[in-house]
Amino acid sequence: MTTLKTEINFTLYHYWRSSCSWRVRWALNHKGIAYADRAINLLQNEQNSPDFLAKNPGGYVPAVEFDGEVFGESLAILEWIEETHPASPLLPKSPADRLRVRQMCHVIASGIQPIQNLAVMRRHSSDASEQAKWASHWIATGLEKFEALITPYADQFCFGGALSFADLCLVPQVHNAIRFNVSLLPYPVLARINAHCLTLPACIASAPQNQPGAS
Numbered sequence: 001m002t003t004l005k006t007e008i009n010f011t012l013y014h015y016w017r018s019s020c021s022w023r024v025r026w027a028l029n030h031k032g033i034a035y036a037d038r039a040i041n042l043l044q045n046e047q048n049s050p051d052f053l054a055k056n057p058g059g060y061v062p063a064v065e066f067d068g069e070v071f072g073e074s075l076a077i078l079e080w081i082e083e084t085h086p087a088s089p090l091l092p093k094s095p096a097d098r099l100r101v102r103q104m105c106h107v108i109a110s111g112i113q114p115i116q117n118l119a120v121m122r123r124h125s126s127d128a129s130e131q132a133k134w135a136s137h138w139i140a141t142g143l144e145k146f147e148a149l150i151t152p153y154a155d156q157f158c159f160g161g162a163l164s165f166a167d168l169c170l171v172p173q174v175h176n177a178i179r180f181n182v183s184l185l186p187y188p189v190l191a192r193i194n195a196h197c198l199t200l201p202a203c204i205a206s207a208p209q210n211q212p213g214a215s
């Protein structure tokens, strides 16, 4: 009997601790999309290896490969997943509500994560404690904005009672916040949503500690 893995023609390049990878893993798990795993070890700089750069010139994870093509950028991949697998939606119905969710996503994906990325922290300083100070400053500043933005709309999730892209961005970012010792006390709304999301099976299955290579 062939194993499931050999039948899959959809590959996810990712790193267990990458918050952007977690967004995509969570969407794939939520939609029940099977994928083959290719771990790219960021600490060993595999994202800049000639092999990986030939596939994804951006030199970042995540990336997905299907039908002989490779695509990067987690939010673009989320949009493709939603368009091709509309069941168990991750965006609300009305265009204005979708715009609001996408705004939430970008506060994290464009406003926080890039500033605390490995390459940026290394460029800022070679000193680990200075890197951590830098990361925690930008995460705290960004989460304050995110808390203010979601508060009028939040219920069980960032946008009402349904899981959306915004939650897929939030929870991995909160995971990083905790790694960098950012207190969640000033952000009770997002902290509550984060705690709830962490009980969801697709969130658990896609969490860093449950990925190959996690330590």
Ligand SMILES: N[C@@H](CCC(=O)N[C@@H](CS)C(=O)NCC(=O)O)C(=O)O
Binding pocket: 018, 019, 020, 021, 042, 047, 059, 060, 061, 062, 072, 073, 074, 075, 109, 114, 117, 118, 119, 120
């Ligand atoms: N905008 C990209 C950002 C991807 C990104 O920054 N990935 C990080 C991990 S979360 C990475 O590969 N970092 C490698 C590095 O900094 O060299 C996305 O959303 O996919």
